[in-house]
Amino acid sequence: MTMNDTWFWINLAWLLPIIPLVVFAVTGLFTQKNKPLTLGLVIGSFAVDAVIATGIAYEVYVQKAATMLAPIEYGLTWIKIPGLTIDLGVLMDPLTAMMLFVVTVISLLVSIYSIGYMEGDPGTPRFFTYLSVFVASMLILVLANNYFMIFIGWELVGLCSYLLIGFYYQTFSAAAASQKAFLFNRIADFGFMVGFFLLFAQFGTFNFTELAEKIPTAEGTLFIAIAGILVFVGPIGKSAQFPFHVWLPDAMEGPTPVSALIHAATMVAAGVYLLSRQFVLFQASEAAMTVVLVIGAFTSIFAASMALVNNDIKRVLAFSTLSQLGYMVMAVGLGSMTAAMFHLGTHAFFKALLFLGAGCIIHVVGSNDMSQMGGLRKHMPKTTWTFLIGTLALCGIVPFAGFWSKDEIIATAFTNGHYFTFVIAEVVAFMTSFYMFRLVFRTFFGENKTDKSRHLHECPATMTTPLIVLAVFAIFGGFVGAPFIQNGFASYIFYGQAHHPEANWFVICVSTIMALGGIFLAYLIYYKKAISAEAIAHRFSGIYTILYNRYYVDEFYGWVFHKLVLGFSKFCKFFDEVIIDGFLDFLATVTKWGGSRLRRTETGNLQTYALVMFAAVIILVLWKAIPMLGGI
Known part of the structure; x- marks a missing residue:
């Protein structure tokens, strides 16, 4: 393990996954019956990791950024045989530092929030133990300096998501959701594994730095296109892109803090992180970039x-x-990993805020159904205001974080001449504002439809304090990438040459108009009631039904599984049991029957053998004599 004495916090990076892994072992084996100790150990480990990650970010972005011209690598050799070397190594660069900060800070806030949310749940120690190994797995993935190591973290994250989504395994829906997530991710991970093994077969290394030097030599070849698309299959599953998106909505069966962690900073972000980490691979193939886009x-x-x-x-x-x-x-498909990672960072904080805010609502109301909510702003002011801040950030309203990062992506599409993509992005911005304020107006405003037997109140400080911290990030987090900030996000997170589109007032105006238009339409329908939502649903009932049933993609997969997969399996079973086993059983029966008959000739009696020989001689004589007699 080679370290540089110049770096203090960076030299401690290897401890980041080790600390929660040790805590996982301790809490899993020894402290499950001691809830306060388990919670203290897990939250304490996350706090230590957050301090180390913050120190790393300071060294990378503030103290040493000017001299950090190349990634820093250190580690040890794990496997070394002729033709194969695999390291357990740390790759440190601005991309890693950014992800470490996001993962550790949000994990710490989610764990603090979980104290209140999981209060009274007998499975709380088990939940925190799962959180510990989940965060450790994500940190292994982020720190990895080669495909083999990142795949270990990749699979561990998938396993932990299975455990956390299915935390309430006693219910059928939770068990089915965890299996669904596990299955779709395993299918996608197979493509990912084939892709990076192809790269190893071609270039002889799993190491990211070495691949970054060798991949451009094969730029534009069919091999690079195939390898890039196969590697991309992994992020399609992990980041729940079409057609492997179906597992993510059902993952809501897990506890809400799990939803915040999976959907904000860890599992689903891993796919986008991998795309950025190996951006050199996708940039080397126009076909692969087109597929990603x-x-x-x-x-x-x-x-x-x-x-x-x-x-x-x-x-x-x-x-x-x-x-x-x-x-x-x-954004990656448009050629800007900077825009992709910028939006990943801001989105992590305001989406964690929204999920945790939703958890507060569910905790108090006792239901996920918005039709059973309303008027909650009077009873839950902290949740209301922080949730509204997160919503404004998601909708891209200036000056909230989402405005800077989302507009970076939209501006990239426009300036690069991808006008159709630009239109799609703007339509999505309108739809986002509409459905989020539909949620806000139906939940926090209007008539209270909550069960009257429930006492509506603000959640405890352990739950609202993380909301306030995340709200601060949702307000100010986007300024790190604002066009007028010198040495901002684009000065650190880039591949090749740093690039940062200048403020495009046309894009800013269009995006703002689309966002405000979505908010205004939601206001008319769900707050002022000037337009009837029921009438719209009735008039466009066909479209409404398709959207409500998620385009019937789940049903299609169900048909494929039950009719094709299980049907083919039943045919294989029939062929195996009836055809193959039946034929072999027939041979065995005939052999057994013939053996039982031939066995009677083996009596061990000398007189019997003499009689058989005498009869055989007579038969042979007759066989030769009869033709001769016929000729007389």
């Missing part, structure tokens, strides 16, 4: 349309996450 753009508008009619507050946010991830993937 098309999938991202389609997913953004596809998911946003489903959020327009859903009544489950968490699923609306889940579809929103799908749509925003589509924005990020689209």
Whole structure:
């Protein structure tokens, strides 16, 4: 392990996954019956990690940024045989530092929030133990300096999501949702694995730095296109892009803090992070970039349309996450990993805020259904205002964080001449504002439809304090990438040459008009009641039904599974049991029957053998004599 004495916090980066892994082992084996100790150990480990990650960010962005001309790598050799070397290494650059800060800070806030949310749940120690290994897995993924190591973290994150989504495994829906997430991610991960093994077969290394030097030598080849698309299949599953998006809305069956963690800073962000980490691979193939762009753009508008009619507050946010991830993937396809990672960072904070705010609402109301809410602003002022801040950030209203990062993506599409993509992005911006303020007006305003037996109140400080902290990030977090900030986000997070589109007033005006238009339409329908939502749903009942049923994609997959997969499996079973086993059983029966008959000839009696021989001689004589007699 080679370290540079110049860096203090960066030299401690290897501890980031180790600390929560050790805590996972301790809490999992020894402290499950001691809830306060378990919670203290997990939250304490997250706090230490957040301090280290903040120190790393300071060294990378403030103290040493000017001299950090190349990534810093250190580690040790894990496997070394002729033709194969695999390291357990740390790759530190501004991209890593940014992800470490986002993951550790949001994990800490979610764990503090969970103290109040999980109060009274007998499975709380198990929940915090799962959180610990989940965060450790994500940190392994972020720090990895090679494909093999990142794949370990990638799979561990998938396993932990299975455990957390299915936390309430006693219910069928939670168990089914966890299996669904696990299955779709395993299918996607197979494509990812084939892709990076192809790269290893071609270039002889898993190391990202070495691949960054070798991949451009094969730029534009069919091999690079195939390898890039196969590697992209992994992020399609992990970041829930079409057609593997179906697991994410059902992941809402897990506890709400899990939704905040999975949908904001960890699992779904891993796909976009991988695209950015290996941007050199996708940039080397125009075909691969086109596939990434098309999938991202389609997913953004596809998911946003489903959020327009859903009544489950968490699923609306889940579809929103799908749509925003589509924005990020689209940014990579447009050639700007800077815009993609900028939006990933801001989105992580305001989407975590929205999910945790939704958790507060569900905690008090006892339901996910927006039709059973209303008027909550009078009873939950902190939740209301922080949720509204998160919503404004998501809608891209100036000066909130989402305005700077989302407009960066839209401006990239416009300035690069992708006008159709630009139109899609603007339509999605309108839809986002509409469905989010539909949620706000139905939840916090209007008539209170909550069960009258429930006592409506603000949540405890353990739950509202993280909301306030996240709201600060949602307000000010976007300024790190504002066009007028020198040495801002684009000065650090880039591949090749730093690029940052200047403020485009046409794009800013169009985006603002679209966002305000969506808010105004939601205001007319759900606040002023000037337009009847029921009448619109009735008039466009066909479209409404399709959107409400998520375009029947789940049903299609169900048909494929039950009719094709299970049908083919039943045919294989029939062929195996009836044809193959039946034929072999027939041979065995005939052999057994013949053996039982032949066995009677083996008596061990000398007189019997002499009699058989005498009979055989007579038969042979007759066989030869009869033809001769016939000729006389």
